Amino acid sequence: MKFGGTSVANLERIHNVARHVKREVDAGHEVAVVVSAMSGKTNELVAWVQDTPKVNGASSPFYDAREYDAVVASGEQVTSGLLAIALQSMGINARSWQGWQIPIRTDNAHGAARILEIDGSDIIKRMGEGQVAVVAGFQGIGPDNRLATLGRGGSDTSAVAIAAAVKADRCDIYTDVDGVYTTDPRIVPKARRMKKVSFEEMLEMASLGSKVLQVRSVELAMVHKVRTFVRSSFEDPDAPGMGDFLNPPGTLICDEEEIVEQEVVTGIAYAKDEAQISLRRVADRPGVSAAIFGPLAEAHINVDMIVQNISEDGSKTDMTFTVPSGDLPKAISVLDANKDKIGFDVAQSESGLAKVSVIGIGMRSHAGVLRRLSRHLPKNPSTSRRSPRRKSRSRS
């Protein structure tokens, strides 16, 4: 069971979380819980870290990622201890675990570390003895014996990784929405909650702006085949059906084998504030992509959709790609600075675009979706997506 920052935002909500856990314990399940920091707490800690060099009048806002991690990881430490106490005061045997105590071993990429290995033996033993393990999310311990955080939203990843380590039947992500919807219900009232989504579809939805789950947690769930349930932490823990183990309210993210009827289109995701850049008459030679995208990557600009036109005369082509609108001025200046090295005629750009993605495994064997989509958009999409990572599995 994983509970995010809004679910543990204060003592009353931690109490509510404890009731959810108690329901499962009372039903006879062995439970591990992963918690985030109280909502707002991580932002406060990050602000302190970022402001410290400024207060010192440092010329650069540099800070050491290892010290960032030491400061920021403290938020989850607090909630894990408080939830353990809340459970104990309900008569439930519970114990908090920090990342370094389990241990959750990560790589050395402080601030955005990846989990390498979890030794689940201790918590499996304790869970077998009836003790609930309350695990601080978002963190582990690096090879340098220092705290390492997983990056924002990393508690979802912690939860899936712990579920895999303890060989859980399921990983329940309790959040402030009650499941995964076909699209954003704030925009499309007809949007409906799905009962099941495949890992691949969820990965597309997660990468494309749906904020229900962090992308890496879905990747991890897919690799380790961790059945993951997205459900609400704000419903009454004892409402009818909440304790239904096989069919709780929410959305199951699972292997596509489990999904008998595969929809052609499962969901629609969107992202706003995109900008598009077209480099005209780029030399069509090996290495030109690296010349363009290398400097952008170094400037930490996240390039998304890339389309290269077929060159007409075999020597010059057009390259079009998207970046977040906020990065457009920086991207243009990086490209201008590298104009000679890349070799292009002119860089054209347009901002204020939106990206709409249509997701569904069924599209593999179904044509005509893009045509239907374009009929429903006010204007035709000016670029179509090429997803190098998973273009053979789903299409958008």
Place this chain on the structure above:
Amino acid sequence: MKFGGTSVANLERIHNVARHVKREVDAGHEVAVVVSAMSGKTNELVAWVQDTPKVNGASSPFYDAREYDAVVASGEQVTSGLLAIALQSMGINARSWQGWQIPIRTDNAHGAARILEIDGSDIIKRMGEGQVAVVAGFQGIGPDNRLATLGRGGSDTSAVAIAAAVKADRCDIYTDVDGVYTTDPRIVPKARRMKKVSFEEMLEMASLGSKVLQVRSVELAMVHKVRTFVRSSFEDPDAPGMGDFLNPPGTLICDEEEIVEQEVVTGIAYAKDEAQISLRRVADRPGVSAAIFGPLAEAHINVDMIVQNISEDGSKTDMTFTVPSGDLPKAISVLDANKDKIGFDVAQSESGLAKVSVIGIGMRSHAGVLRRLSRHLPKNPSTSRRSPRRKSRSRS
């Protein structure tokens, strides 16, 4: 160098602390720093721990001391990271250390743990390479591999213990006063700052209400002969004399051998809100002390001065002792409940008393101090103190 909660209360003050550290580093010293949590932070965390069972409607305010420690220790984790960043942004090589990373090994008495052993090898090595060690105070790791805090004011103890472990020339305790005074300067304007105080004298002053240093830290300094300097963190770090290594502004607490001219009276300490209890006509037999003080100890009542009259007829005596005023009603009811077992005539009590203690190694070879003292008190002290622990070293 140790900095308490008021010295690291916000980013500006952490910056000021970093300047104190920089001054010492620039002077060529190898430095380890111990920090407390931001002032108010520990109280907030403790309140959360205590309120959690209440929110849950638990019948008792019980909470697990191990989880208390996990929550409360997070405060020092934050300040150690922030100070490391502040130092780094001034160009100083620095690294934070949590209790479990060094490690500082404690016993299992969570919430009031004692330090058993510190492995200083890692930080000594780093300090030799020019790196400042920024250590989270107030905490270590217990034999159960869980965070253990040292009890309130424990950061002083951490500092002295770290100083002993790294074989420091000196332990500088930076605090919100600029040294140890002959008595409370808010009451006696003529009070003056002492240049040197012996460990024994400081221990008496610390036990007797002077809040400059925590008692256990002075005991530890005495055992390990750690020369400890009490000095102000709020003075300008670069003011004249602040970097004077041999003679900085403040009070040195050291072995009495170092104090050439021993004053008859070094200082005067006081405690308010004391109450006195006299048990009349107690049977003067072995075991009667245990019968009286055992039940009081079980009720967590801290008995201070104990005076037993010489029994006149060889069978009955009077026992007089003091307790904090606030505990007087509880103490009386405990005594009444055990009246038959103890065997006394009547329990008389008086509250609203103050205790004045006169401290000085020189009293060992000097008579007449109590007579002079009593001339200066409005009324004669109604009880005189018997200090079983150190009555041979100092007298009050």
